[in-house]
Amino acid sequence: MPAPDTRAGRDGLTALLAEPRRAVIALDFDGTLAPIVADPEQARAHPDAVPALAALAPEVLSIAVITGRPAEVAVAHGGFGGVPGLEHLVVLGHYGAERWDAVSGEVHAPEPHPGVDAVRTELPGVLGESGAGSGTWIEEKGRAVAVHTRRAEDPQAAFDVLVDPLTELAHRHGLVVEPGRYVLELRPPGMDKGVALAAYLAEVDAGSVLYAGDDLGDLPAFSLVEELRADGSSGVPGVPGLLVCSGSTEVPELSARADLSVDGPAGVAQLLAGLARAVVRTT
Numbered sequence: 659m660p661a662p663d664t665r666a667g668r669d670g671l672t673a674l675l676a677e678p679r680r681a682v683i684a685l686d687f688d689g690t691l692a693p694i695v696a697d698p699e700q701a702r703a704h705p706d707a708v709p710a711l712a713a714l715a716p717e718v719l720s721i722a723v724i725t726g727r728p729a730e731v732a733v734a735h736g737g738f739g740g741v742p743g744l745e746h747l748v749v750l751g752h753y754g755a756e757r758w759d760a761v762s763g764e765v766h767a768p769e770p771h772p773g774v775d776a777v778r779t780e781l782p783g784v785l786g787e788s789g790a791g792s793g794t795w796i797e798e799k800g801r802a803v804a805v806h807t808r809r810a811e812d813p814q815a816a817f818d819v820l821v822d823p824l825t826e827l828a829h830r831h832g833l834v835v836e837p838g839r840y841v842l843e844l845r846p847p848g849m850d851k852g853v854a855l856a857a858y859l860a861e862v863d864a865g866s867v868l869y870a871g872d873d874l875g876d877l878p879a880f881s882l883v884e885e886l887r888a889d890g891s892s893g894v895p896g897v898p899g900l901l902v903c904s905g906s907t908e909v910p911e912l913s914a915r916a917d918l919s920v921d922g923p924a925g926v927a928q929l930l931a932g933l934a935r936a937v938v939r940t941t
């Protein structure tokens with residue numbers, strides 16, 4: 659097991675290993691469990707990720723995937739359905755607005771936000787006027803739409819020219835812009851990965867948490883874990899936590915906040931497998 663760089667992270671890992679049956683393992687999907695690829699349709703979980711999750715799951719309180727993807731898409735691309743060991747997996751999709759659980763195999767979701775239809779109609783015109791250029795394309799996500807620039811000649815330049823017009827379009831229809839790795843998503847407000855993780859940890863009465871992510875959309879979950887463990891410093895029992903960055907050169911903000919950085923999805927899978935071995939030894 660690699661040692662976390664911070665005291666708080668080492669405390670989080672110690673708590674997790676001391677009482678694994680009270681630990682929640684929460685993970686982002688793209689860039690954390692699945693390597694980044696140019697076409698989101700082709701993204702799949704790293705081959706070592708699901709076996710590691712399946713080995714770890716029976717030893718901990720629960721495992722949750724918290725993703726910007728629609729829940730069903732993450733389940734399909736992750737290959738999470740029907741896996742022995744993952745019978746209680748939960749996938750919180752659309753930043754927590756949707757929920758799939760392996761027990762029922764069903765997705766629960768709120769009513770669609772009317773602003774998404776309006777944005778969908780206007781988006782091609784806004785993109786055409788923006789000067790973002792070829793290679794910029796729209797991902798249809800049902801409850802949201804995302805504009806990707808990874809395939810543009812200059813992905814960062816295309817991203818930069820889109821920020822203002824897409825923010826204006828989103829706000830005009832009551833939506834927010836979620837920036838990510840060469841992607842700007844226009845989605846309903848009111849939910850983020852911190853809100854989703856807080857509700858989930860309370861629901862299962864977690865005694866510790868590990869959160870792993872790679873992108874800006876994971877920062878609210880990082881903040882939540884930081885808040886929960888800081889509670890312990892004021893005399894109120896806090897929740898120990900370990901923040902893991904699935905490292906890339908694209909998002910330095912995450913590694914700066916993490917207790918432990920690993921080498922992308924391969925490193926995350928290796929960490930999960932190491933945790934599984936460690937908790938089996940201690941239980």
Ligand SMILES: O=P(O)(O)OC[C@H]1O[C@H](O[C@H]2O[C@H](CO)[C@@H](O)[C@H](O)[C@H]2O)[C@H](O)[C@@H](O)[C@@H]1O
Binds near residue numbers: 686799843
């Ligand atoms: O919360 P996540 O699970 O990290 O999902 C966030 C976004 O991920 C996807 O885009 C990212 O992955 C693609 C496939 O590797 C890559 O092509 C793209 O550049 C990345 O930004 C997904 O397509 C988005 O809908 C999600 O919002």
